[in-house]
Amino acid sequence: MKNIKIENYQFNYNNMEKRTITETIITLETKALEAWHNGDPSPYLDLYSKDFTYFDPAHERRIDGWDKIKALYESMRGLVKMDKFEILNPVVQHCGTMAVLTYNLHSYSVETLWKENCTEVYRLEENNEWKIIHSHWSLTKPSVE
Numbered sequence: 001m002k003n004i005k006i007e008n009y010q011f012n013y014n015n016m017e018k019r020t021i022t023e024t025i026i027t028l029e030t031k032a033l034e035a036w037h038n039g040d041p042s043p044y045l046d047l048y049s050k051d052f053t054y055f056d057p058a059h060e061r062r063i064d065g066w067d068k069i070k071a072l073y074e075s076m077r078g079l080v081k082m083d084k085f086e087i088l089n090p091v092v093q094h095c096g097t098m099a100v101l102t103y104n105l106h107s108y109s110v111e112t113l114w115k116e117n118c119t120e121v122y123r124l125e126e127n128n129e130w131k132i133i134h135s136h137w138s139l140t141k142p143s144v145e
Contacts, residue, residue, distance in 0.1 A: 002052045005133075011067045012127050014144050016056045018138075019090065019103065020046075021094050021099060022092040025099050025122055025130060026087070026090055026092065026101070028130060029090075029101060029103075029120060030087065031043055032044045032047055032057055033087070035083035037080060037081070037084075037085055038080075038082075039077060039078040039079060039080050040077070040078075041071065041073035041074070041077060042091055044073065044132075045073060047066070047130075048131065048132050048134045049123065049132065049133045050065070050067060050127070051066075051133060052064075052069055052131075052132060052135070053065075053134045054134070054136075055135070055136040055137065055138075056137055057116075057137055057138055057139045074115045082108060082118060083109055083110065084107075084108050085105060085106050085108065086105070086106040087100075087103050087105060088104040088105070088106060089104050090102070091102040091103070096122055097123055097124040098121065098122070098124075099122040099124075099130070100119065100121050101118075101119070101122065102117075102119050102120075102127065103118055103121040104117055104118075104140070105117075106115070114139075115139070115140040116137055116138065116139055116140060117137070117138045117140055118136070118137055119134075120134070120135050120136040121133050121135075129139065
């Protein structure tokens, strides 16, 4: 991976299974973000379940279903280009076949910084693969520094 930084990474679990789940979820998300920041939505589309739902800050209503998110992402293919990104404060909360990942994302393009909050709800499918069933992104106000 190039130009990727993860800050304040915390393990919130005592046993190895939960630690492995945390590492797996963060790795899946990081790989999808790396591709997304280079204009390729395919890894995210591969992670989304067929019953996927999505709240996007640019849309007034929730987007329901894999086909609708695929259409949206295909219209954006090749258009997103960032120099680097940082995943800040990632936390994975896990119970049974569900896991929730939350983090802050900073994305950089030349001298522009985008700050977002992300919540991803993952479900362990019958084929033992983690899929995102719901995603919620929101823009944050720039900090005064």
